Amino acid sequence: MRLVSLLDEEKEEEKSIEKAKVKRLNEAAMKGSVASLLELIQEDPDILNKANLSLSDTPLHVAALLGHSAFAKQLMTQKPELATDSNSQGSSPLHVAAAKGYVEIVKELLLVNPDMCLVKDRDGRTPLHLAAIKGRVEVLTELVRVRPEATRVLTGGGESALHLSVKNNHFGALKVLVESLGKDDQFVNWRDSEGSSVLHLAVAKKQLEMIKYLLTNSKMEVNVRNANGFTALDLLLHSQRDLRDMEIKECLQKAGASRMTKVQSIANNQEIEEVLPPIQAQPLIPKETDSKPVVEKHKHTDWLGRKRSALMVVASLLATVAFQASLSPPGGVWSDDYSVDSDGNPAENPHKAGLSVMAYHDPRKYEAFMILNTIAFLASLSIILLLISGLPMKRRRFMWIQMVTMWLAISAFTSTYFVALMQITPRQVRTTLFHVSRISLMIWLVMMGLVFVGNIIRMTLWLLRKYGYIKEKEKEFSLYVEEEENDE
Template identity: 35%
Template sequence: MNDGGDDIVDLYNASASGCTTTLKNLINKDPHILHKISLTPFSETPLHISALLGHLDFTKTLLAQNPRLASELDYHERSPLHLASAEGHIEIVQAQLHAFEDACLILDQDGNIPLHYAAMRGRVDVMKKLIVVRPDSTQVVLRGKETLLHLCVKYNQLEPLKLLVESTSENGHFLNSKNSEGGNTILHLAVTLKQIETVKFLLSVDKVKEEVNSLNKKDSTALKMLEDYPKDFNSFAIRNMLLDASARVEKVNNASESIEITQSRNKWWRKWWKHLKYQGDWATENRGSIMIVATMITTLTCQQTANPPGDIWQQGGYVLMSEKDNYTVFAGTSVVGSYDVGSYVVFMVFNAISFIASVIVTFLLISGFPTKNKFCMGLLTIALCTTLAFLVITYLVAIYMVISSSEYFNYKVYELTQKGVLGSLAAVIVLVFLIRLIRILVWVGRKIKKPIPT
């Protein structure tokens, strides 16, 4: 029993290597070994393997010893002829047809016959052999009522298509048959796939050209289907071919024209909205840069607290500022704060706000908060705007503290400069606020329009 099992293994190894000598030795040892293949657990026969790999002499020897192997099927319900046809081994195909020509019409589990595999792989010589033996194999319909012609177009096999069309050029019904999926002819399919050479060939066939305005299940001609797809060079080339073949141009109805006009009018708005649209990843991409800016602002505000504008008193004591004003000062306190308390307090308050806001930004970034969350991004935006706004105001107060005591100080010039800076700042803040407001209103509008599930 073990010897028989070893012989079967040797048989399959020989079929893979194509060793005819080993095959003959095994047959001499056990004349019935080829009839015992059906008792093995293997789904493929040695003939399947040799046919697939193109071992011609081995295949002929197998068929001479047991012609019935040509009708055996593997677990995909494919015969050895299916495999040889797909690989283009024409002599092996011929040998199998001589042994069992009805294998031409065997359907595998996908509904394909050997001719279909030859067409899918562009094996024109094999197709000719199969058609000569069984001309009716060209009429076998695939699943979905697709013909062999549809299959050639689907796999972009022009030469096999030419072979089939030329052999059935007078059969208009076959050439213009429609599949069940969309009711498309081969011309519909070729136009959809934008196969320029295929379309050019099909329109040269009279029976196909006569049905250039054939409708599919959506009442669309080939030209109408082409118009519904994105335009490129192939589209324009195919469109010209169809028009030259008297393809009918469908008129656009008033409703479509109205939609088109509305879309063109709203095009500018979509372009602007593209730039206003919320981009949740900008903080993630620029996290490092934001962290550096926030840290620098924190450091700057700390330095301004320790060393305010106008410097600090190095020594304490009694200071005479003018004939009427004199002060008692303390070492380490602000010089300006000794005689202009109001400006100093305003400076410190605004500086503190900028400091706190920058610290908040830093905490948000290092805490790993979700940058794609709109609420968190809104909080980060507010903190950043607050930091920068009060930093600018602090700068203006610092200028006033430093130069207000100078005899060359011109309050009107300072006031004009202050209004210019604050006006620019206000404009930027208002712009940011409007952008945020528009985003919120659009978001709320979409939520309101969204249908409530029942």
């Protein structure tokens, strides 16, 4: 039994020694210390094999990540197989070096195994794809030089390296790839899983420089459609307006771009494709009878949208300030407990830590402050809750209710301000402050009254119009005028 225990102890000791060596190797890789690497290999020639079993990332992965080219070269000299090892993400050292843009390490890795250019990671991307995503122009140039066919490898989503460079706005990477493809017009016009070519992507992102380059230096099919049936020009016309739109449109039209629409045949229920030339958007002049309702509806929608956005911002600010005021009332809070004096006798005015100082010295003002602050806080939260509830709040009456609630919150918050101001102001200057505050409060009340009366008038007129009372009076008045004119 004692012999077995001794053997187990020896095994554990060997494991701990091996772990220490692997840790030293990892540290040497992080520092890029070739001397430490050679020292470890001299101590244990099998250390590189042990490291592969113990670590997710091999020392070569670490060197490629940190750009230690000399260390990486020495590793591949000692064990060339490291260049083909993958980590837990399925990435080879070439994936890592290409994404980071370390050209020297990329060159060394390609000398060992050029076929690693075609290997995909777990996300379905090759080292060339990662270099295109990151815009590593020098790395792309080297990868294309060694394995030109790598440019034609697609990702798991059916995207080419051209798509990735356009999506990530790397013009230099796009140029390298287009030049490497040469006369392969079919691949330049390759469409991804959504049916989008690189021209579709460039137009969608308004990348003017890329669009000009693609139209000038490659044979782009400008009228090819994506999965939604849109050409590049269709995408431009349906996108948000931008200062570059006119110039992009001119480039596309010079290249022969057209709008592609689908017309449904009523007679035989067949879908017919019709090519329409690009047209200038003309202002639509509606009929006289239809113009007013459309304009009023548009204005109504814009008005409600602006009010909802403004109410959300103001309510959020008021709720934040009211919450902070409840935690930090005027005068602050006691920082310690005080129940006995220095002689050990019960204190006349005891207090506890964390409670409001104002509540002890002036309970009435504290009550007024907290009541008003609570009203402002709950009114603001009510506005936020109504706006995010998903209820149909698109009618004017609901918007007026929310605005009245907001007036209540603002009025309560204003009163809270004056209570707090009087509390923190010394008695000798309160007289002047009182007069200034009274004048300011009167002006505020007059403004609130005017706004309130104005909205009451608006609501009254709206109700009268809704139930047709005003229209009837207008008709009666017009009939009365006509009768008077006829009598004359």
